[in-house]
Amino acid sequence: QSALTQPPSASGSPGQSVTISCTGTSSDVGGYNYVFWFQQHPGKAPKLIIYDVNKRPSGVPDHFSGSKSGNTASLTVSGLQAEDEADYYCTSYAGNKWVFGGGTKLTVL
Amino acid sequence: EVKLVESGGGLVQPGGSLRVSCVASGFTFSVYWMHWVRQAPGKGLVWVSRIQSDGSITNYADSVKGRFTISRDNAKNTLYLQMNSLRAEDSAVYYCAGGYYSNYGMDVWGQGTTVTVSS
Numbered sequence: 009q010s011a012l013t014q015p016p017s018a019s020g021s022p023g024q025s026v027t028i029s030c031t032g033t034s035s036d037v038g039g040y041n042y043v044f045w046f047q048q049h050p051g052k053a054p055k056l057i058i059y060d061v062n063k064r065p066s067g068v069p070d071h072f073s074g075s076k077s078g079n080t081a082s083l084t085v086s087g088l089q090a091e092d093e094a095d096y097y098c099t100s101y102a103g104n105k106w107v108f109g110g111g112t113k114l115t116v117l
Numbered sequence: 118e119v120k121l122v123e124s125g126g127g128l129v130q131p132g133g134s135l136r137v138s139c140v141a142s143g144f145t146f147s148v149y150w151m152h153w154v155r156q157a158p159g160k161g162l163v164w165v166s167r168i169q170s171d172g173s174i175t176n177y178a179d180s181v182k183g184r185f186t187i188s189r190d191n192a193k194n195t196l197y198l199q200m201n202s203l204r205a206e207d208s209a210v211y212y213c214a215g216g217y218y219s220n221y222g223m224d225v226w227g228q229g230t231t232v233t234v235s236s
Contacts, residue, residue, distance in 0.1 A: 044222050053228050054154075056218070056223070056224050060222075065218050065224065066218075104176045106167070108161060
């Protein structure tokens with residue numbers, strides 16, 4: 009059982025927007041602005057797409073965005089593209105440790 | 118190019134030991150926190166351990182505490198994970214990851230090395 013709760017699946021058609029939630033507690037997501045999001049394609053290593061709740065690393069398209077409200081962080085993928093189909097994981101600092109969500113499989117219909 | 122390359126994975130018997138390594142290049146390894154994260158086949162990502170830039174602070178997931186030891190050699194740009202008393206449930210792809218944009222997070226990742234614990 010993962011420390012952070014993500015929906016197991018999400019889907020949308022090309023061009024639509026999808027939001028993936030990541031729910032924790034005041035000891036992790038709610039207590040720190042250290043929420044990261046990763047994209048993982050099958051057989052590949054995870055890739056950072058959002059750090060510190062809402063910052064995008066260089067080279068990550070701006071149709072990825074992050075936010076947080078209370079104990080829940082969210083990743084929004086706007087203007088869905090076929091290449092966005094992948095697994096998405098959130099993680100949060102939790103005081104001398106990091107905790108992950110169980111992952112969300114995003115399907116582009 | 119920022120790069121992390123893991124090595125040292127393999128097949129080990131339950132109760133055995135293994136050390137995996139991660140060599141960094143393309144960035145100033147010695148200023149960043151580094152992490153190990155594992156992923157069992159078909160499962161999600163699980164944080165294992167982290168080490169501060171100078172090696173003075175280390176933290177572990179409860180599932181590996183007392184069995185695994187993280188260390189680093191900044192002169193060699195290398196991160197290590199010594200794994201003892203291995204169990205079947207430790208079987209996974211082990212990724213090293215380090216800060217680059219954030220200094221403390223899992224910003225850049227290696228390609229992973231596979232550890233299989235089986236008799």
